[in-house]
Amino acid sequence: MIRRAWLPIALLAVWEIGARLGWINSTLLPPPSQIATALVDWARDGALVLDALASVGRVVAGFALAAILGISVGALVALLPVVRRNVVPVIELLRPIPPIAWIPMAILWFGIGTTSAVFIVCVGGFFPIVTATMHGIAHVRRETIQTARSLGAGQWLTVTHVVLPAALPDILSGVRTGLGSAWMSLIAAELVASQSGLGYRIQLSRLFLRSDSVVAGMLVIGLLGVAMSLGLRALERRLTIWNGATLGADAVLGGRPVEQPQAGR
Amino acid sequence: MSNPRLVVDGVFKTYPSAEHHRPAVPVLAGIDFAAARGEFIVVTGPSGCGKTTLIDVIAGFLECDRGRVLVDGRAVTAPGRDRVVVFQTLALFEWMTARDNVAFALKAMGVGAVERRRIADSWLERVLLGGFGDRYPYELSGGMRQRLALARVLAAEPSCMLLDEPLAALDSQHRRMMQDELVKLWRDHDRTIVMVTHDLDEAVFLADRVVVLSERPSHVREIVPIDLPAAREERSRTSPRFRECVEHLWELLRA
Numbered sequence: 001m002i003r004r005a006w007l008p009i010a011l012l013a014v015w016e017i018g019a020r021l022g023w024i025n026s027t028l029l030p031p032p033s034q035i036a037t038a039l040v041d042w043a044r045d046g047a048l049v050l051d052a053l054a055s056v057g058r059v060v061a062g063f064a065l066a067a068i069l070g071i072s073v074g075a076l077v078a079l080l081p082v083v084r085r086n087v088v089p090v091i092e093l094l095r096p097i098p099p100i101a102w103i104p105m106a107i108l109w110f111g112i113g114t115t116s117a118v119f120i121v122c123v124g125g126f127f128p129i130v131t132a133t134m135h136g137i138a139h140v141r142r143e144t145i146q147t148a149r150s151l152g153a154g155q156w157l158t159v160t161h162v163v164l165p166a167a168l169p170d171i172l173s174g175v176r177t178g179l180g181s182a183w184m185s186l187i188a189a190e191l192v193a194s195q196s197g198l199g200y201r202i203q204l205s206r207l208f209l210r211s212d213s214v215v216a217g218m219l220v221i222g223l224l225g226v227a228m229s230l231g232l233r234a235l236e237r238r239l240t241i242w243n244g245a246t247l248g249a250d251a252v253l254g255g256r257p258v259e260q261p262q263a264g265r
Numbered sequence: 266m267s268n269p270r271l272v273v274d275g276v277f278k279t280y281p282s283a284e285h286h287r288p289a290v291p292v293l294a295g296i297d298f299a300a301a302r303g304e305f306i307v308v309t310g311p312s313g314c315g316k317t318t319l320i321d322v323i324a325g326f327l328e329c330d331r332g333r334v335l336v337d338g339r340a341v342t343a344p345g346r347d348r349v350v351v352f353q354t355l356a357l358f359e360w361m362t363a364r365d366n367v368a369f370a371l372k373a374m375g376v377g378a379v380e381r382r383r384i385a386d387s388w389l390e391r392v393l394l395g396g397f398g399d400r401y402p403y404e405l406s407g408g409m410r411q412r413l414a415l416a417r418v419l420a421a422e423p424s425c426m427l428l429d430e431p432l433a434a435l436d437s438q439h440r441r442m443m444q445d446e447l448v449k450l451w452r453d454h455d456r457t458i459v460m461v462t463h464d465l466d467e468a469v470f471l472a473d474r475v476v477v478l479s480e481r482p483s484h485v486r487e488i489v490p491i492d493l494p495a496a497r498e499e500r501s502r503t504s505p506r507f508r509e510c511v512e513h514l515w516e517l518l519r520a
């Protein structure tokens with residue numbers, strides 16, 4: 001354990017010592033001990049849980065919306081040429097706009113608060129998901145679909161039992177990218193368009209020049225992001241156990257080294 | 266042949282060119298043959314002559330420019346369960362268990378879940394995959410996957426089976442085992458099979474008649490009846506007549 005974590009521990013030690021000796025301005029970068037204290041204070045009065053709940057609630061709502069919209073639109077685009085011709089240009093036009101750039105419009109439409117934040121989350125999550133779904137479905141092998149058709153499957157059965165499951169690994173990887181993007185967009189939205197949540201909290205702490213609270217907030221944002229990502233990955237594994245043939249890059253660098261034949265013996 | 270099950274009648278197919286300055290590719294130039302109920306037809310020909318294209322037309326995946334395909338007297342216009350295709354890649358449904366793969370055609374027919382399971386399991390037994398109903402395809406060996414693909418087709422009870430080099434990826438030992446398997450399953454079930462292969466031994470071992478196609482644009486060079494006893498066994502492979510048939514096909518292909 002200690003052996004694996006030596007680098008972060010060493011860095012923390014240098015940081016703490018540097019701050020105590022005055023090499024680092026602790027108003028600009030507070031030492032770890034001070035951040036930890038800020039974190040404990042924040043947790044003790046219950047505000048931490050409330051802030052986290054507000055943020056996670058928004059991300060769950062916005063992201064669920066993004067997933068439903070992204071997968072449906074992606075599937076329609078991939079399956080129906082009419083939709084493809086009309087919708088793809090719109091998607092391509094909107095995709096390069098960063099979710100944050102939607103914030104002014106969101107405030108105009110929905111005011112400052114949860115609705116705006118959920119909207120921004122949805123924008124952030126939608127594009128990775130819709131793109132992955134489109135590509136995933138477009139790359140289902142022709143022979144797979146032809147086999148289903150020749151076994152007598154109608155269009156509905158072919159889509160629900162063959163095309164979508166075949167594209168599922170791609171769709172889910174888009175969903176994971178989308179979650180990361182949604183979480184980042186949410187925090188950005190809360191910085192300016194919200195009266196609660198983790199993003200709002202760190203913005204507020206900055207106003208009070210409490211850099212220790214700011215860093216504590218950033219830490220919680222990072223940890224929650226990791227936790228959600230891990231949860232999603234577990235779900236992904238469960239949904240695609242059949243994809244066992246893909247070992248992934250682990251097969252390249254992991255595993256046993258290649259044996260070299262011994263020269264001259 | 267009074268009442269052929271499958272008729273391929275003057276089929277022409279040209280692939281349009283993808284770019285204007287390149288000419289279109291004429292592939293099939295008038296293919297005619299018929300297959301009786303329960304007959305095993307092997308189609309062979311030079312690489313790129315249009316065998317896969319022909320299978321696609323019969324299956325209804327591809328529309329021909331001229332001519333028609335009849336199954337039991339009805340013209341083919343779309344894919345259907347009466348002509349199931351097995352591709353060389355097998356195209357197993359990797360996300361379904363072996364049982365669900367086999368039961369897929371039954372599900373498409375609207376057979377209830379309990380009945381589906383019973384029928385699928387009995388097909389799995391027949392191809393010696395008895396205990397493997399709950400496994401996913403990736404958990405099966407190459408040969409087992411092959412048998413699973415076969416069971417999946419047989420469960421659809423097609424009147425024609427279209428096989429596009431289904432055994433091409435196998436080693437020779439395995440391939441002979443699967444050929445025996447095919448002979449058995451097919452003889453029990455009296456269904457018409459059209460199979461593409463490059464392997465002339467395989468052609469003679471399996472076929473009632475071999476349709477030899479010419480170079481592209483292809484027509485039928487000759488239809489060779491294989492006058493070996495219908496009940497092929499391993500030892501028929503070494504009989505003089507068997508070798509003669511293989512040589513004859515080889516001559517035709519080189520001509």
Ligand SMILES: Nc1ncnc2c1ncn2[C@@H]1O[C@H](COP(=O)(O)OP(=O)(O)OP(=O)(O)O)[C@@H](O)[C@H]1O
Binds near residue numbers: 281290312315316481
């Ligand atoms: N979708 C397509 N578009 C254009 N040309 C095609 C297409 N598919 C096949 N062809 C061409 O048609 C010809 C016949 O192809 P086909 O796949 O039917 O040959 P084949 O007899 O099955 O060959 P092989 O024995 O190598 O499998 C080839 O020259 C090929 O280049």
Ligand SMILES: [Mg+2]
Binds near residue numbers: 318429
């Ligand atoms: Mg081919």
